[in-house]
Amino acid sequence: MEKSHHVSKSVLYYMIRRIIIYIISVYVALTINFFLFRMIPVDPLSMHFQMIEQRYGYTIPGTNQIIEHYKKIFGYDKDLFTQYINYMKELILHGNMGISFLAFPKESQVLIMQALPWSIGLLGVATIISWSLGVIIGTLVGWWRERKTSSFIYSVALCLCNMPYYYLAIILVLFFGYIWAILPPSRAFSPHLTPSLTLEFIWDLIVHATLPSLSIILISSLGWLISTRALVITILGEDFLAFAQAKGLKKIRILNRYVLRNILLPQTTGLGMSLGFIVSGSFLVEWIFKYPGVGELFSRAIGSLDYNTAVGIVSISTVTVLTANLIIDLLYPFIDPRIRYG
Amino acid sequence: MDRASSMLFFKRFKRFFAQYLKHNLKLQIGLTLLIALILMILITPIVRRILFSNEDPLTIGKFDRYLPPSFEHPLGTDLFGRDVFILVLEGLKNSLLLGVETGIIATLIGAFVGVLSGYKGGICDAILRTLADNMLVLPVWPILVILALYARINDMHSFSLILAVFSWAWIARTIRAQVLYLKEMPYVDLAKVSGLGTLEIITKEITPNLLPYIGVGLSNAVISAILMESGVRLIGLGPPTVMTLGLLIQYSINWGVLSLGMYSIILPPISLVIILFASLNLINTGLEEQFNPKIKKITGE
Numbered sequence: 001m002e003k004s005h006h007v008s009k010s011v012l013y014y015m016i017r018r019i020i021i022y023i024i025s026v027y028v029a030l031t032i033n034f035f036l037f038r039m040i041p042v043d044p045l046s047m048h049f050q051m052i053e054q055r056y057g058y059t060i061p062g063t064n065q066i067i068e069h070y071k072k073i074f075g076y077d078k079d080l081f082t083q084y085i086n087y088m089k090e091l092i093l094h095g096n097m098g099i100s101f102l103a104f105p106k107e108s109q110v111l112i113m114q115a116l117p118w119s120i121g122l123l124g125v126a127t128i129i130s131w132s133l134g135v136i137i138g139t140l141v142g143w144w145r146e147r148k149t150s151s152f153i154y155s156v157a158l159c160l161c162n163m164p165y166y167y168l169a170i171i172l173v174l175f176f177g178y179i180w181a182i183l184p185p186s187r188a189f190s191p192h193l194t195p196s197l198t199l200e201f202i203w204d205l206i207v208h209a210t211l212p213s214l215s216i217i218l219i220s221s222l223g224w225l226i227s228t229r230a231l232v233i234t235i236l237g238e239d240f241l242a243f244a245q246a247k248g249l250k251k252i253r254i255l256n257r258y259v260l261r262n263i264l265l266p267q268t269t270g271l272g273m274s275l276g277f278i279v280s281g282s283f284l285v286e287w288i289f290k291y292p293g294v295g296e297l298f299s300r301a302i303g304s305l306d307y308n309t310a311v312g313i314v315s316i317s318t319v320t321v322l323t324a325n326l327i328i329d330l331l332y333p334f335i336d337p338r339i340r341y342g
Numbered sequence: 343m344d345r346a347s348s349m350l351f352f353k354r355f356k357r358f359f360a361q362y363l364k365h366n367l368k369l370q371i372g373l374t375l376l377i378a379l380i381l382m383i384l385i386t387p388i389v390r391r392i393l394f395s396n397e398d399p400l401t402i403g404k405f406d407r408y409l410p411p412s413f414e415h416p417l418g419t420d421l422f423g424r425d426v427f428i429l430v431l432e433g434l435k436n437s438l439l440l441g442v443e444t445g446i447i448a449t450l451i452g453a454f455v456g457v458l459s460g461y462k463g464g465i466c467d468a469i470l471r472t473l474a475d476n477m478l479v480l481p482v483w484p485i486l487v488i489l490a491l492y493a494r495i496n497d498m499h500s501f502s503l504i505l506a507v508f509s510w511a512w513i514a515r516t517i518r519a520q521v522l523y524l525k526e527m528p529y530v531d532l533a534k535v536s537g538l539g540t541l542e543i544i545t546k547e548i549t550p551n552l553l554p555y556i557g558v559g560l561s562n563a564v565i566s567a568i569l570m571e572s573g574v575r576l577i578g579l580g581p582p583t584v585m586t587l588g589l590l591i592q593y594s595i596n597w598g599v600l601s602l603g604m605y606s607i608i609l610p611p612i613s614l615v616i617i618l619f620a621s622l623n624l625i626n627t628g629l630e631e632q633f634n635p636k637i638k639k640i641t642g643e
Contacts, residue, residue, distance in 0.1 A: 036488050158368070158627050159620035164569050166576065167612055170591065170600070178603040185601070283483055284576055288595065299577045302487055314484040 044305035098308035119293035134224020142232025169215035276324025280317035372624030399425035444567035447506035452513025460521025477511035513559035
């Protein structure tokens with residue numbers, strides 16, 4: 001009794017410490033993001049005017065006044081430190097990320113919030129499917145590791161795991177989207193449809209998401225396959241497994257009760273960690289498919305130097321990663337009681 | 343480096359080729375692919391000479407645009423009337439050069455930091471380790487984009503320097519772990535007792551045993567640099583005058599090659615990147631299997 005009380009207390013301390021570290025990291029990350037972008041020497045307004053002047057070959061009268069006026073609206077006329085204080089105050093108190101440049105009077109967080117569901121939907125589904133596929137196939141490949149097929153699958157996985165998704169995305173879009181034209185090569189839904197909960201729209205959504213999610217699933221399941229296989233093979237060498245075999249248990253039961261159960265804990269942790277990248281994991285895939293997610297928005301924001309939107313996106317993706325790690329660390333004492341916190 | 347330690351390096355390399363290469367299929371395939379790619383780069387001038395004699399096939403408007411593959415143009419021509427085959431070879435060369443340059447810088451930084459923090463320990467270790475750990479959780483991609491914006495970089499050297507900043511942390515971490523392990527080995531104690539200085543112990547006793555890890559780190563850094571570069575290129579940043587595989591891919595997407603379905607332009611650069619990636623991946627796993635008995639057990643071969 002005494003002992004268990006002691007353990008829970010140390011776990012509590014551990015959690016408090018972990019949460020404090022989390023808060024500090026989030027704050028530092030937000031600060032770094034702010035300064036990184038503000039220190040870019042190119043000013044978006046001047047760049048846009050320059051571009052217009054170059055393209056159409058005439059000087060706009062009153063350029064400087066216009067730029068000054070807009071700088072005042074964006075708050076760029078104050079010194080960097082005041083800008084920082086204002087930005088943080090707005091962000092923390094009101095969740096306000098500043099005016100966007102892409103969709104001028106709108107605020108950045110409005111744009112980001114519109115894009116966020118698309119990214120989370122696409123990557124969430126793709127991550128879970130590829131995790132399940134990777135764990136199942138990895139277990140089988142590890143279980144039958146002497147077979148030719150297994151070693152072939154394993155070699156292919158070794159060659160291609162951790163490959164950026166967009167290479168496969170380009171190949172898929174080239175063949176399925178354009179040459180054979182079976183699946184839509186871009187956008188999240190057909191332009192003639194309006195978002196609604198009809199069967200037609202949902203089907204359209206799935207058809208459009210097929211290629212982008214396929215390019216994520218095919219690559220990222222390979223990583224899960226490799227790690228699962230490694231786990232399975234280490235477990236196969238354990239004594240308790242030899243004992244289970246000696247008892248004469250059926251193979252399927254051994255696989256289910258002894259092998260799968262032991263790989264699920266580390267792999268679920270891994271799944272949680274990779275869900276941290278749910279916002280930032282597919283930036284370029286979204287860009288290639290013109291999928292209206294955060295990554296596509298980020299590329300557009302960079303293209304027109306929309307700093308507020310870009311900072312907002314980077315901040316959200318950093319905070320998501322940090323939060324996912326925090327949740328896993330907080331849950332771990334309950335999932336795995338073997339770990340001690342001193 | 344004096345004679346004894348250079349002998350040791352030489353011996354290790356000889357052993358590597360004689361022993362490890364013979365038994366490891368992954369290393370064999372990986373190295374073959376890599377050598378094939380390097381050969382392709384080396385024969386570029388000759389191919390260029392044969393196909394186009396003294397003319398420059400990369401001048402804009404040299405040939406008709408979007409010619410299909412033929413004997414004169416093995417991969418056709420692009421929107422600007424340039425020969426795609428030579429363009430791809432040029433891109434491969436520059437990509438690989440960029441990767442190797444970045445890889446070497448990153449490996450030097452990583453190895454230095456790793457050895458320092460592993461061997462010294464204490465506050466030095468704490469600072470360097472925190473730095474490396476934080477580098478690893480940074481959202482690399484957006485920050486890279488910002489840095490590429492910053493400089494509007496126009497030469498490849500500063501670009502590879504920037505890329506190296508994002509690649510050293512992983513190397514430092516693996517090397518630190520290995521140094522921590524090697525530091526406790528009896529022969530290091532022996533060297534200490536026999537009065538060798540810290541620097542000598544590090545160069546003579548520890549570094550030779552780090553070689554495989556440095557090799558793995560190097561090839562990892564090379565491939566990640568090439569991939570990062572083409573990612574940055576994809577959204578239109580990076581030095582616009584230097585042709586790389588990433589820039590070729592970006593052109594193909596931006597100038598409608600993809601929607602025209604012209605696979606002769608888009609597939610070669612992509613498949614070259616994939617082949618390069620696969621070969622370096624294979625070399626990595628092969629090396630790790632040879633030198634890390636634990637992994638050998640796991641891979642079961």
